[in-house]
Amino acid sequence: MAKPYVIGVDMGGTNTxxxxxxxxxxxxxxxxxxxxxxxDINDYIEELYQEISKMIKENDAEGKIQGIGIGAPNGNYxxxxxxxxPNLPWPSPxxxxxxxxxxxxxxxIITNDANAAALGEMTYGVARGLKDFIMIxxxxxxxxxxxxxxxxxxxxxxxxxxxxxxxxxxxxxxQCGCGHTGCLEAYCSATGVAxxxxxxxxxxxxxxxxxxxxxxxxxxxxxxxxxxxxDAIAKEIFDYTGTILGKALADFCAFSxxxxxxxxxxxxxxxxxxxxxIREALYSNVLxxxxxxxxxxxxxxxxxxxxxxxxxxxxxxxxxAPAAEAKE
Amino acid sequence: MAKPYVIGVDMGGTNTxxxxxxxxxxxxxxxxxxxxxxxDINDYIEELYQEISKMIKENDAEGKIQGIGIGAPNGNYxxxxxxxxPNLPWPSPxxxxxxxxxxxxxxxIITNDANAAALGEMTYGVARGLKDFIMIxxxxxxxxxxxxxxxxxxxxxxxxxxxxxxxxxxxxxxQCGCGHTGCLEAYCSATGVAxxxxxxxxxxxxxxxxxxxxxxxxxxxxxxxxxxxxDAIAKEIFDYTGTILGKALADFCAFSxxxxxxxxxxxxxxxxxxxxxIREALYSNVLxxxxxxxxxxxxxxxxxxxxxxxxxxxxxxxxxAPAAEAKE
Numbered sequence: 001m002a003k004p005y006v007i008g009v010d011m012g013g014t015n016t017x018x019x020x021x022x023x024x025x026x027x028x029x030x031x032x033x034x035x036x037x038x039x040d041i042n043d044y045i046e047e048l049y050q051e052i053s054k055m056i057k058e059n060d061a062e063g064k065i066q067g068i069g070i071g072a073p074n075g076n077y078x079x080x081x082x083x084x085x086p087n088l089p090w091p092s093p094x095x096x097x098x099x100x101x102x103x104x105x106x107x108x109i110i111t112n113d114a115n116a117a118a119l120g121e122m123t124y125g126v127a128r129g130l131k132d133f134i135m136i137x138x139x140x141x142x143x144x145x146x147x148x149x150x151x152x153x154x155x156x157x158x159x160x161x162x163x164x165x166x167x168x169x170x171x172x173x174x175q176c177g178c179g180h181t182g183c184l185e186a187y188c189s190a191t192g193v194a195x196x197x198x199x200x201x202x203x204x205x206x207x208x209x210x211x212x213x214x215x216x217x218x219x220x221x222x223x224x225x226x227x228x229x230x231d232a233i234a235k236e237i238f239d240y241t242g243t244i245l246g247k248a249l250a251d252f253c254a255f256s257x258x259x260x261x262x263x264x265x266x267x268x269x270x271x272x273x274x275x276x277x278i279r280e281a282l283y284s285n286v287l288x289x290x291x292x293x294x295x296x297x298x299x300x301x302x303x304x305x306x307x308x309x310x311x312x313x314x315x316x317x318x319x320x321a322p323a324a325e326a327k328e
Numbered sequence: 329m330a331k332p333y334v335i336g337v338d339m340g341g342t343n344t345x346x347x348x349x350x351x352x353x354x355x356x357x358x359x360x361x362x363x364x365x366x367x368d369i370n371d372y373i374e375e376l377y378q379e380i381s382k383m384i385k386e387n388d389a390e391g392k393i394q395g396i397g398i399g400a401p402n403g404n405y406x407x408x409x410x411x412x413x414p415n416l417p418w419p420s421p422x423x424x425x426x427x428x429x430x431x432x433x434x435x436x437i438i439t440n441d442a443n444a445a446a447l448g449e450m451t452y453g454v455a456r457g458l459k460d461f462i463m464i465x466x467x468x469x470x471x472x473x474x475x476x477x478x479x480x481x482x483x484x485x486x487x488x489x490x491x492x493x494x495x496x497x498x499x500x501x502x503q504c505g506c507g508h509t510g511c512l513e514a515y516c517s518a519t520g521v522a523x524x525x526x527x528x529x530x531x532x533x534x535x536x537x538x539x540x541x542x543x544x545x546x547x548x549x550x551x552x553x554x555x556x557x558x559d560a561i562a563k564e565i566f567d568y569t570g571t572i573l574g575k576a577l578a579d580f581c582a583f584s585x586x587x588x589x590x591x592x593x594x595x596x597x598x599x600x601x602x603x604x605x606i607r608e609a610l611y612s613n614v615l616x617x618x619x620x621x622x623x624x625x626x627x628x629x630x631x632x633x634x635x636x637x638x639x640x641x642x643x644x645x646x647x648x649a650p651a652a653e654a655k656e
Contacts, residue, residue, distance in 0.1 A: 170497070
C-alpha cells in the first residue's frame with residue numbers, strides 16, 4: 001500500500017526548494033535552503049535533512065512518505081549520481097540518491113531537472129494523458145525531457161534528452177557552454193535571447209528602448225518589457241529566437257512523432273512574442289505527417305512546478321528502487 | 329503455443345520479396361513478385377497469396393505460420409495502412425494489413441521498411457541484446473528505426489523515425505523529395521552521393537575517373553569504384569557525405585542516448601570510405617557524455633535482411649493483433 005505523501009526536491013545552482021506533495025499534486029508545505037552554503041556535500045545533506053524532517057513533523061507526515069524525488073542538474077536516473085554539473089560546488093560525481101536514501105531511510109530517486117519537469121507535467125500538468133510528448137525547458141539553458149509511449153526516455157546511460165545541444169547553426173554558430181558551437185541552447189535560452197539582443201543592437205542602427213540599458217546587462221526580461229511597449233527590435237529578437245526554436249521542434253518531430261511539445265521555464269513568460277514565431281516556423285517546416293503536433297505551455301504554478309516535477313519521481317520509489325540499486 | 333514459422337514480406341517499389349522464416353532467423357524458402365505488375369491492389373494481393381501459399385505447401389508449413397510481417401514504404405504500424413507512398417501505383421491509403429489478414433486468415437502486421445530493418449537487427453542481427461539503438465538505412469533514401477528501452481518508437485501516430493528529413497543544411501540546402509530543403513536524405517542517400525558527385529565534378533577542375541561517365545548517370549556505385557582505384561575526388565565525395573552523416577548522428581545521440589547506431593543498406597558497401605568520416609565527425613561533434621556510442625554495420629545477408637526484418641514482426645501477431653484492430 002503506497003503511503004500518502006512524497007517529498008519533491010528541486011536542486012538548483014542557487015536555491016534548493018523542497019516540499020511535501022500528495023497524490024493529487026497538492027503541495028502541502030514547502031521551503032528552501034541555499035545550495036552553495038556548504039563546502040562539504042555532507043553538510044548540505046545534513047541541513048536538507050534537518051529542514052525536511054522539521055517540515056514532516058510540522059505536517060504530521062511522519063511515516064507517511066512514500067519516496068523522495070530530486071531533480072538536479074545532470075542528475076542521472078540510472079546511477080543516482082550527479083555528474084559534472086558546472087554550477088554545483090562539490091566534486092563530481094556526487095552520489096546524491098545514495099546519500100539522501102541513507103540519511104532519510106527513505107528511497108530517493110533522482111533525475112535531471114528537465115526530466116523532472118516532464119514527469120511533473122505528465123503527472124499533474126498539461127501533459128496528463130499524453131503518451132508521447134517532448135518537454136522543452138527554456139531557462140538559463142535549454143533542457144528537454146522526452147516521453148515515448150508513456151515512459152521517460154533515459155537512453156542506454158541515463159543521459160538522453162539533451163536537445164539543447166542539438167546543432168541549429170552548423171556554420172559560424174555561437175560558442176556554447178558545452179564546448180561546441182551552434183547549439184540550440186546558445187540561441188533559445190534566456191541567455192541566448194540576451195546575446196541576440198546584444199548582437200542586434202550592435203549591428204543595427206534603429207532606435208530601441210533597449211539602448212537605454214548597458215549592453216552587457218540586458219536580460220530576456222528587458223527584451224520582453226521593451227516588446228510589450230511596442231519596441232520593434234525587441235519583437236524581432238523574439239521572432240529570431242522563436243524561428244530557430246520552431247525549426248528545431250520540426251526536426252524533433254521526425255524523431256519521436258510526439259503529440260505535443262510542452263514549453264516550460266522563464267522564457268515562456270514572453271507569451272505570444274515567442275510562441276507565434278515558434279508555431280509559424282514549426283508548422284511551415286515540419287513534414288506533413290507531423291502537422292497535428294501541438295505546442296503547449298506549462299500551466300503548473302511557477303513556484304511549485306519544479307518541486308512537483310521532482311516529487312512525481314517519489315511515487316516510483318518502491319518499484320524502481322531495487323533496479324536502481326542493482327545498477328549502482 | 330507459438331507456431332514455428334512466420335512469413336516476412338519486403339514490399340519495395342519494384343520487387344516484393346518474401347520468405348518463410350523460423351525462430352532462429354533461418355530463411356527456409358524465399359521468392360519474389362513484381363510489385364508494380366497489377367494496377368489493382370486486389371490483384372497484387374491475389375498473386376502474393378498464390379505464391380506464398382505455394383511456398384507454404386512446398387515446405388510442409390501449412391497451419392504452422394504464426395503471423396505475417398510486412399515492411400512497406402510508409403507502412404503504419406498502428407493503422408495497418410500504407411499512406412502516401414510515392415513509389416507505389418495504388419491509391420492511398422492502402423489498408424494492407426487488413427487485406428492480407430483477410431486473404432490469408434493469418435494476422436498480418438505492417439510497419440515501414442526502416443522499422444522492419446531495425447526489428448530484424450534486434451531479433452537476428454548486430455543489435456541483438458541492445459535496448460537502445462538507432463537504425464539508419466542508407467539506400468535510395470535515408471530511413472531510420474529507433475529503439476528505446478527495447479521497444480520500437482512509433483510515436484503518437486505511428487510515423488516516428490523519419491530522421492532522413494532532419495535538416496542538416498539550414499541555408500541553401502538541396503531540394504528534398506519531401507518538399508523541404510536541406511534534409512539529411514538529400515545528402516546521405518545513394519542518390520545524395522550521386523548528386524554530390526555531379527556538384528563536385530561541375531565545380532572542380534581536377535581530373536577524375538568519374539569524368540569518363542555521363543554526368544547524369546553517375547551512381548554511388550561508380551563513386552565507390554573510383555575511390556577503390558584511388559580517385560581523389562571520389563574519396564572526397566565520401567568524406568563530404570560521411571561528415572554530414574556523422575554530425576547528424578551526433579545530434580541524434582542528444583535525443584535518445586543510444587548504445588549504437590546500426591547502418592544498413594546499399595551505401596554501407598562503401599565500407600571505410602564512408603565509415604571513417606562518419607566516425608570522425610560523430611566523435612568530434614558529440615557531447616562527452618555520449619562518446620561511448622558505437623557505429624555498427626548490419627551483418628545480415630543483404631538478400632535476406634529485409635525479409636528477416638519484416639518477418640520479426642510476424643512473431644508479434646498474437647499479442648499485437650487486438651490493439652491494432654481496435655485502432656483501425
